[in-house]
Amino acid sequence: MRAAFVRPQEIGGGDGVVKAGELVDATYPDGASLSGAARKVLVLLLAKAAGDAWKDREFCITKGELRGRHKGNERLDKVLDELQRTLLRVRVRSPRGQDAVQVAAVMQSRTEELSDDAQSLVYWRFSEPMRLIMQASDHYAELQRQAVLAFDSRYSVTLYEQGCLRYRRQHPVWHGTLQELREMLGVPSGRYRDWTDLRRFTLEAAKVEIDHLAPFILTWQEFRRGRAVERVEIQFTPKDDNARAEAEAEIQRSRVGRKARRTGAVETVAGIAPEVAAELARLRKG
Structure with missing residues (x-):
């Protein structure tokens, strides 16, 4: 250790x-x-x-x-x-x-x-x-x-730990039944009984944060029998050097504005036009 x-x-x-x-x-x-x-x-x-x-x-x-x-x-x-x-x-x-x-x-x-x-x-x-x-x-x-x-979702923390344990392996995958997925994530008993809700509030919510902050990308594949999902395979794919450096840089930034940066909703302040700058200078001089 x-x-x-x-x-x-x-x-x-x-x-x-x-x-x-x-x-x-x-x-x-x-x-x-x-x-x-x-x-x-x-x-x-x-x-x-x-x-x-x-x-x-x-x-x-x-x-x-x-x-x-x-x-x-x-x-x-x-x-x-x-x-x-x-x-x-x-x-x-x-x-x-x-x-x-x-x-x-x-x-x-x-x-x-x-x-x-x-x-x-x-x-x-x-x-x-x-x-x-x-x-x-x-x-x-x-x-x-x-x-x-930095993570907000409890499931992001769990899947981040799973990814850190596996993403450097030759086969960086976790797989299991839906019940095993619930146990691994620690989903409270009786919550998210439907696969759509389970996926939306655990895997999808965690993916948004993990893809932004972790040194790997989170993806998954569903295996069905008829219409029912029986098994899930979660893969943790290492990022390239540039993407990993950007994730590291984001962790060091303030939490303020992180969601906007993640979704690309950050507004860029345009440069001041020369005529506006001249008018501002004139007003400052009185």
Whole structure:
């Protein structure tokens, strides 16, 4: 894990975060799911713990780092509570070497300083199953912290992580049934029962953001039996150097105007005509 952490720091200018592949592919039991805010906080915790995240020790982070652009801490307790109580379902090998599923919490415990000051600290300890998964993993997704924080849709964060895990592979594809897609995305139970709604509010909403900010393009293909969609294949295609550089530049820009830049709706201010400039100069002189 230390080696996985060093690579994005050297290549990504210190903004890289590594997340074990098993955690990227984790699903949520009983229809539970992490909100977009909780997913982002988990990435921030992994970034803070860095290459030592697998160790049995306590880490700390300021409330200012966790709350980001939000001024108050009122949302922070709810997000941390959500992260602490939500269980992950992770594919592992059993003690006798068989395919198995481990269900575990992300955090074992946390301690918060009572002050609302941005420099007050939150201490936390990852759960033992989480630490063992990170310690044993041999494949990691290299995430860019600023990219994760830039996404608005919770499904954009999830699919961005999936893409970062796969887009450098020879076959950069995720595939599964509709039920497996729901589990991977963490779609709450009972929501988007129709494929049209599921596609519109998850894949299509995420594609708009990912194609704008990620180093890859998101596409998918539907496989049907008759009129019913049975299986979906999602592909993460690497961008060329110019497109990747533009995505990186957009991440560094202000969030203000991002949607307009994405849709091409930004207005360009025309140059001032010479006669208008002369009249303005005359008026300034009185």
